[in-house]
Amino acid sequence: MHFQMSNADIFPHNHDEIDFELLGYAKRRQWVLQTNMYGNGSVHTGREEKVYLWFDPTQEFHQYTILWNNHHIVFLVDNVPVREVIHNKAISSVYPSKPMSLYATIWDASAWATNGGKYPVDYKHAPFVGSLGELEIVGCSMQKTNSTKAAVGCLKNTTVSSLDPVDGEEYARLSKQQMGGLNWVRSKHMYYSYCKDTTRYKVMPAECNAQ
Numbered sequence: 001m002h003f004q005m006s007n008a009d010i011f012p013h014n015h016d017e018i019d020f021e022l023l024g025y026a027k028r029r030q031w032v033l034q035t036n037m038y039g040n041g042s043v044h045t046g047r048e049e050k051v052y053l054w055f056d057p058t059q060e061f062h063q064y065t066i067l068w069n070n071h072h073i074v075f076l077v078d079n080v081p082v083r084e085v086i087h088n089k090a091i092s093s094v095y096p097s098k099p100m101s102l103y104a105t106i107w108d109a110s111a112w113a114t115n116g117g118k119y120p121v122d123y124k125h126a127p128f129v130g131s132l133g134e135l136e137i138v139g140c141s142m143q144k145t146n147s148t149k150a151a152v153g154c155l156k157n158t159t160v161s162s163l164d165p166v167d168g169e170e171y172a173r174l175s176k177q178q179m180g181g182l183n184w185v186r187s188k189h190m191y192y193s194y195c196k197d198t199t200r201y202k203v204m205p206a207e208c209n210a211q
Contacts, residue, residue: 001130002107003064005100014041016096018073020064022057023050023113031057034113035075035083039094045205049083050192051185061133068096069164071172081174081182082189090210099142106130140164 001022008015016039023032030052037047055062065076073085073096087095106128110120174182194200195208 001104002109003104005066005068005096005102007098007100009101011041011098016040016098016100018066018068018096018100020066020075021109021113023109024119031055033077033082037073037085037096039091039096042094045094046200047085047194047205048192049190049194051082051189052191053077054189061131067166067171069167069171071167074174080185081178082185084174084182085207088207088210091207099140102137104130104132138165 003020005018006015008017017037019034019036021034021036023034025031032050033053034048034050036049063076063078065074065079067074067076070087072087073083074081075083085091085095108121111117114120195204198204
């Protein structure tokens, strides 16, 4: 299951993207959740992180949330942060900055998602179904444009404020409780971070040394 924000349809050569990806499971029978982000077409530097979920996502509905503003990107599962990308100088050139659309889909990524294709999709179990229990979007409504300059403000209409509703001070940093949840996930459930992949990156991306 792939849940993403993207603007590749408008900016094919310098698109932004923020991803949630459920990669299935292998021998451990624990579902893998991958998060990733690209900014300004920086697709050659994968910024993936992977965690083992502490539940079976096929048994009941769960909440998967992306908070994206000028301060940080936060990925949350059932309101527990699993990753925070802080918008600082080190990552500013590749931080998503342009309006994006929302997508949800199922696609075969077993060529890379399951240990480099070691466990391919078994189509004998098709059809594959993904169900959404609810969908809530809070943010700016923007006019579609292929301008490379980031849009300023929201469209003024009867339902959307002219100010970004998730860019205020209350959304600028994690609470003490949220930081505790984030530390729990990263210490107990995370098993891959691109910032620790010295085989893949001889020189780490700049933001890895800034954290």
